[in-house]
Amino acid sequence: MSYLKSTFRHPESPKNKLGYTEAVYEGALSTLCAGCGHDSVSNSIIKACFELSLEPHKIAKMSGIGCSSKTPAYFLRSSHGFNSVHGRMPSVTTGANMANRDLTYIGISGDGDTASIGMGQFMHLVRRNLNMVYICMNNGVYGLTKGQDSATADIGSASKKGVPNMYEPMDLCELAISLGSGYVARSFSGDKDQLVPLIEGAIKHNGFALIDCISPCVTFNNTGSSTKSYEWVRDHKEATGTIDLVPEEQEITVQQPDKVLETIKLHDGSHLNLHRQPNSLDIKSRESVLIALEEARLKEQVLTGLLYLNTDSKNTHEIINSADKPLNAMGKEELCPGAETLEAINESLR
Amino acid sequence: MRLEAINDFVIRFANVNGTGSASANNMFSKAVFRMGVPVSPKNIFPSNIQGLPTWFEVRVTEKGYLGSRGDVDFVVAINGQTMRSDYDTLVPGGYFLYDSTKSLPRDFKRDDVIEIGIPLTQMCIDNYTNPRQRQLFKNIIYVGALAYLFDMEFEVLTNMVKDQFAKKEKLIPPNIGALELGFNYAKEHFSDTCGLSVQRRDNVGNAIMIDGNSATGLGAIYGGATVCGWYPITPSTSVVEGFEKYAKKFRIDENGKNKYALLQAEDELSAIGMAIGANWMGARGFTATSGPGVSLMSEFLGLAYFAEIPVVLVDVQRSGPSTGMPTRTQQSDVFSCAYASHGDTKQVVLIPCDPADCFEMMAKAFDVADRLQTPVIVLSDLDLGMNDHMSRPFEWDDTREYDRGKVLTAEDLDNMKERWGRYKDIDGDGVGYRTYPGTHPTKGSYFTRGSSHDEYAAYTEDSSVYEENMERLVLKWETAKEVAPHPQIKYRDKDSKVAAIFYGTSAQASYEALDGLEAEGTKINTCRIKSFPFHPDIGRFIEEHDKIFVIEQNRDGQMRSLLINEFNMGTEKMQSILNIDGMPIRARRIKRKIERMLNGEKVSPFTTANSSVEGA
Numbered sequence: 001m002s003y004l005k006s007t008f009r010h011p012e013s014p015k016n017k018l019g020y021t022e023a024v025y026e027g028a029l030s031t032l033c034a035g036c037g038h039d040s041v042s043n044s045i046i047k048a049c050f051e052l053s054l055e056p057h058k059i060a061k062m063s064g065i066g067c068s069s070k071t072p073a074y075f076l077r078s079s080h081g082f083n084s085v086h087g088r089m090p091s092v093t094t095g096a097n098m099a100n101r102d103l104t105y106i107g108i109s110g111d112g113d114t115a116s117i118g119m120g121q122f123m124h125l126v127r128r129n130l131n132m133v134y135i136c137m138n139n140g141v142y143g144l145t146k147g148q149d150s151a152t153a154d155i156g157s158a159s160k161k162g163v164p165n166m167y168e169p170m171d172l173c174e175l176a177i178s179l180g181s182g183y184v185a186r187s188f189s190g191d192k193d194q195l196v197p198l199i200e201g202a203i204k205h206n207g208f209a210l211i212d213c214i215s216p217c218v219t220f221n222n223t224g225s226s227t228k229s230y231e232w233v234r235d236h237k238e239a240t241g242t243i244d245l246v247p248e249e250q251e252i253t254v255q256q257p258d259k260v261l262e263t264i265k266l267h268d269g270s271h272l273n274l275h276r277q278p279n280s281l282d283i284k285s286r287e288s289v290l291i292a293l294e295e296a297r298l299k300e301q302v303l304t305g306l307l308y309l310n311t312d313s314k315n316t317h318e319i320i321n322s323a324d325k326p327l328n329a330m331g332k333e334e335l336c337p338g339a340e341t342l343e344a345i346n347e348s349l350r
Numbered sequence: 351m352r353l354e355a356i357n358d359f360v361i362r363f364a365n366v367n368g369t370g371s372a373s374a375n376n377m378f379s380k381a382v383f384r385m386g387v388p389v390s391p392k393n394i395f396p397s398n399i400q401g402l403p404t405w406f407e408v409r410v411t412e413k414g415y416l417g418s419r420g421d422v423d424f425v426v427a428i429n430g431q432t433m434r435s436d437y438d439t440l441v442p443g444g445y446f447l448y449d450s451t452k453s454l455p456r457d458f459k460r461d462d463v464i465e466i467g468i469p470l471t472q473m474c475i476d477n478y479t480n481p482r483q484r485q486l487f488k489n490i491i492y493v494g495a496l497a498y499l500f501d502m503e504f505e506v507l508t509n510m511v512k513d514q515f516a517k518k519e520k521l522i523p524p525n526i527g528a529l530e531l532g533f534n535y536a537k538e539h540f541s542d543t544c545g546l547s548v549q550r551r552d553n554v555g556n557a558i559m560i561d562g563n564s565a566t567g568l569g570a571i572y573g574g575a576t577v578c579g580w581y582p583i584t585p586s587t588s589v590v591e592g593f594e595k596y597a598k599k600f601r602i603d604e605n606g607k608n609k610y611a612l613l614q615a616e617d618e619l620s621a622i623g624m625a626i627g628a629n630w631m632g633a634r635g636f637t638a639t640s641g642p643g644v645s646l647m648s649e650f651l652g653l654a655y656f657a658e659i660p661v662v663l664v665d666v667q668r669s670g671p672s673t674g675m676p677t678r679t680q681q682s683d684v685f686s687c688a689y690a691s692h693g694d695t696k697q698v699v700l701i702p703c704d705p706a707d708c709f710e711m712m713a714k715a716f717d718v719a720d721r722l723q724t725p726v727i728v729l730s731d732l733d734l735g736m737n738d739h740m741s742r743p744f745e746w747d748d749t750r751e752y753d754r755g756k757v758l759t760a761e762d763l764d765n766m767k768e769r770w771g772r773y774k775d776i777d778g779d780g781v782g783y784r785t786y787p788g789t790h791p792t793k794g795s796y797f798t799r800g801s802s803h804d805e806y807a808a809y810t811e812d813s814s815v816y817e818e819n820m821e822r823l824v825l826k827w828e829t830a831k832e833v834a835p836h837p838q839i840k841y842r843d844k845d846s847k848v849a850a851i852f853y854g855t856s857a858q859a860s861y862e863a864l865d866g867l868e869a870e871g872t873k874i875n876t877c878r879i880k881s882f883p884f885h886p887d888i889g890r891f892i893e894e895h896d897k898i899f900v901i902e903q904n905r906d907g908q909m910r911s912l913l914i915n916e917f918n919m920g921t922e923k924m925q926s927i928l929n930i931d932g933m934p935i936r937a938r939r940i941k942r943k944i945e946r947m948l949n950g951e952k953v954s955p956f957t958t959a960n961s962s963v964e965g966a
Contacts, residue, residue: 057795060631060787073797073809080787082630083799084623085653091579091620095627095635096787098577098611103788121623124616316613323607327576328632328786332752334609335574337600339746345568346743349558350384 005029017053025050027075037189037215037230038068038137042075044192045106045135048199049076052247059104060096064089064118067144068110068137068215076106087118090125090134094316097130100326101317104203105132112142115151115170122172126179126208131315133202134210136172137189139217140228147220158225159217173307174293176210177286182310183209184289186303188233189216193242198306200245206267207315214302233302240283240292240305241276266311274306283309352464353423353443354545357387357412361424361496364436365489368400371428374489375406376738377514378496381506383559383740386551388414392737392934397584397676403432410548416704416740417859420936424546426492428470437463445544447492447499466540468495473531487528494532499544504533558705558743562734563638565705566664567592568744569712570636571600574752575662577635579615579624581643584676585732586666589638618643622650622663629660630798632757632786634716638664641683642673644690644727651725652691653800655823658773658782660719660726660755664712667731669932678932679732681854682904687727688882688912694820698726698830699882702734703857705741711835711880713746720755722830723781731903733855733934756783763793771805772796773819780826827883834881837888843873848948849895851888851924852902853879853909856935860901863940872948874899879909889917892924899944901927903935907955926955 005028013021025046030039049059056078063069065086072081084092093107114122114136125134140153149157152172153165176184183205187195195213202209214233216222222229227236248269262274274283281303282288289308296303323330353359365371372393379391390409396402409419427436427448433455437446442462448454450467458465470491474484497504508526515521566589570578580590594612601609611628615621621637628635639647644665654661667683669675690697700715702708712728719726756777763770763785770793773782782805785794796807803819804810842864852860857878864874877891892898892913898920900910907926914920927943929935939957946953 055791057791058788078792078795080785080795081797082627083797083801084626085649085800088619088623088650091615091623092627092630094613094620095577095579095624095629096631097627098613098624099628099631099633099635100786100788120616121620124620128613317611320611320613321607322611323603323609324605325603326633327609327611327628330574330576330609332574334603335576335601336572336746337596339748341600342572342744342746346556346558349560349743350556 003029016050018055020050020053022046022050024078025056025076027077028073030071030074032067032070033219035218036067037139037217038071039074040189040192041135041137041195041213041215042071044195044199046075047192047196048203051196052200052203054104054203058102059106062089062093062096062105062107064109064113066110066113066142067217068108069113071108071137087113087116088121089113090118090121093132094125094128094130097132097316098322099328101131101322102326105130106203107132107134109134109136111136111138111140111150111152115172119151119170123175123179126176126181126210128316129180129182129207129313129319131207131317132209133199134208135199136210136212137215138172138212138228139215139221140226141217141221143217143220154227157227158223159221160219160223162225164225171293171297172210172212174290176208177289177308180313181210181308182207182313183306184308185210185306186212186214188214188237188302188304190230190234191237191304194239194304197242197244201243201272201306204245204266204268204270204272206311207313236300236302237304238296238301240281240303240307241274243275243306244273246271246273264309264311272309281307283307351443351462352545353441353445355423356547356549357410357551359423359546360407360409360419360421361426362422362436362439363406363408363426364429364432365404365406366429366431367396367398367402367404369489370486371404371489372406374493375408377507377510378493379408379738380559381497381502381510382408382410382548383554384506384510385503385548386554387412387548388416388553388557388740390416390418390740392418392733394933395677403429412551412553414553415858415862415937417855417857417862418934418936419862420938426496428488428492445546447495464543466499466543468492468532468535473535477531483524487524490525490528491532494529495536496532497529498533498536499540499546501547501549503550504529554740556743557740559738559740560705561588561736561738562702562705562708562730563588563666563736564592564595565708565741565744566638566712566728566730566735567594568596569709571596572709572746573634573713573716575634575636575716576609577611577624577628577633578637579613579621579635580637581615581618581621581639583618583640583643585668585736586638586640586643586664588736589664589666618646619650622647622661625663626650626654626659626661629719634662636662636664636716638666640666640668641670641686644683644686648686648691651697652693652695654725655691655695655697656693656800657798658723658784659798660716660723662712662715662719662726662728664728664730666735667729669930675932677732679855679934680904680930680932681731681856681902682908683729684904684908684912687729690727696827696883698722698724698834699729700726700835701729701854701880703854703878704734705739706744708734709744714835717753718833721753721781721833722826723755723784724826724830729854731855756781758783758785758789758794760790763790770794772807773803773822774805775822775825779829780822780824781829831883831885834883834885836885837880837891838878839887839891840876842868842875846873846875847896848872849875849877849891849897850899850901851877851879851891851909851913852900856901856903859935859937859940862937863944866937866941867944874944882912884913884916888913892917892920896923898924899927899947900924901935901940903929905930927957928955929957931958
């Protein structure tokens, strides 16, 4: 692997609305293994933020601990990042979001960080519907500690160690749907065309958005007997449809007229175009999505794409009625009741 | 011989919890306060909702000693389950008020106790039909009887009823009626029985009466806290309830929206995670917990220490270890707070001793945390937090500004000539300059991490860079000694070689014990520790004295060990005086213990009834 990142970029690289090239959204050189799925996800995040013309400094990158949680160093160098403690990214992000509701929060986690040590925090984060994007880079294995099964590994799937997993897997999408998340998607790190619009939709969604992204571990879990290997996922993934995101001011064009097109208006006025097969998954029905996920599992398929969407839910700030102005921008004048009030309080205590 | 005293006695109410006794007992205590006589109430309650024994002790103390005195002069025995032990605890010459609807068991035959039988249950049956009223008014009747027995101003009590039920006027006449029932019964049957009395004085000045936790919550409001993640745990819950109560009053914006975010977390880990995230983002965030929560929060405290993120944590201590006695007091989290988390960590701790301190130190904690960019733990305890205390009033100076510490604005970043490094020590005080996320489009971003990092916040495994960073944190620790509140040192006699060191709720009882000793000619200098890291004055104080009593409420003499460890001296001359029975430490027992220790007797450090002869 290389240890220096090339700074050469095409002089006529396209620019976005802010006049930034995609390079502005990049980060430091990745130190992950060559071919790691996570690097592809990082690139998709870069692409999505570039295409949406987001101000990098108005994004906070949050993560826990693990290979996946290292990736925020490899994208969006002008954003603040917070590599917190194992499994606790949800609470730190919640606090940060409560302090400043105006930023975009992108949380990166892995299957160990989310489905094992962080399961409690993950579930309660979903319940509170915090306005954030939560990407779980899911490879079914603990990489940094060299190859133990994680809680998303399928029964019978074997990593490089060769011992088939004996326990039931967690399905993060099913969990998130049942806990009320309004945006739930599954994707594959190797499918950028699908992943980039899913990330864009997730950023635009008001409330908690989960992308469970199968992201193979080339070193410990890319074996012929693993259900999280590149080959297995490519052979077994089944897209529920495709989406593309149309920002607020653009006109909607129908790109794939052969499929049903549904246009869903998002919180900020942008539109999500959904293309799918007639009579396929109804992404607005929790029941039908849960049934489809179970059926896919029985057929040994990985159902990908936008699985569930509910644009009517309230985010945490809306639930607790917090002020429109970010709390971190309030000073003494707005927060301190002052000496006169305190004297009245004293008097009431005599 | 009966006890005779004016404005100086201890009365203990023995009740069953869940019967409404607490509000009646509080009424009695507040009435004493409103008669201008200092008073110190202590609620001794079980970890239970209904049906178990609970006691409420009120110390009437003309001289204003607010710590626990020790011994009981008057018992109001309403609980059959504990009647025997309540009877036995009375000092000779004490008074025993009981419900004489049923006569006392035959083996209750102390001849040194004055029995006052009032048929409370029968009076309730005769006067009320509703079962709930029968239970509630029983409490009010005995308060009425006490008003007669102690010769109190009856009008003070009736005014309190009027205040209390200002919004439910219907309840005023029956409550006053119940007071009168008790008053008249006592007058008729026990005229000139009681030698204890409460007489109007002007000894409370402008004092207020409030529990420490409410004061802490109010301190958070004044200190500018906006984000609170929390998980319920006795005895800290009322800190957050206090914060919420005041926030609802003072923190609503012009659109009716909240200028605060309060989230009940799924556990303590999440609670402190939220507080840390909020501070990282530039808001003032805090959480409150007790010992078990501190254990759970330790990992995050290490992150905040090493990544240098300010955060305020309130620890209202209770009796440990493990679940311990959740509704009893102790000062046993000194170690777990001072060195919370793995690796080389040290945490700043502020230690209040009364509600005014709770308010002031809580507000101050945010300044200290921002100034030092590190966690600050406000170390209270159950006795301070959950009991009402007479206290100096709260003070706030409107010219006081929040000290947000070293934070760079976009303008600062633009004007900077040298390369900015988050952990670069520019000023030589060990504290770097930080930025809030979202400040500048191209400058000032950095990666916050709990892994080893260089001055620019980049990951490093370079040993020398790691070492330099760890040493800079020691320098910051030195800075903390001046930033945190300084100790309160009092010399009763500059030449005296005997001293006492204490902190938090051990202070009041200690001062009282030492006053008593001074009256008998023994002058002991004192140092009240208000914070950790220890200010150098404490080291000098230890050096100046040959014999030092370290008075605290835990088994292992944790503060004494911390002093020895931090100053690397004093093992021989520092002697522990300890209390671990879950009750506030008592002045009389401290005094007696010191007398014996000064006498050269070999005695156990414990002032507890079970483990030393000072019990009686």
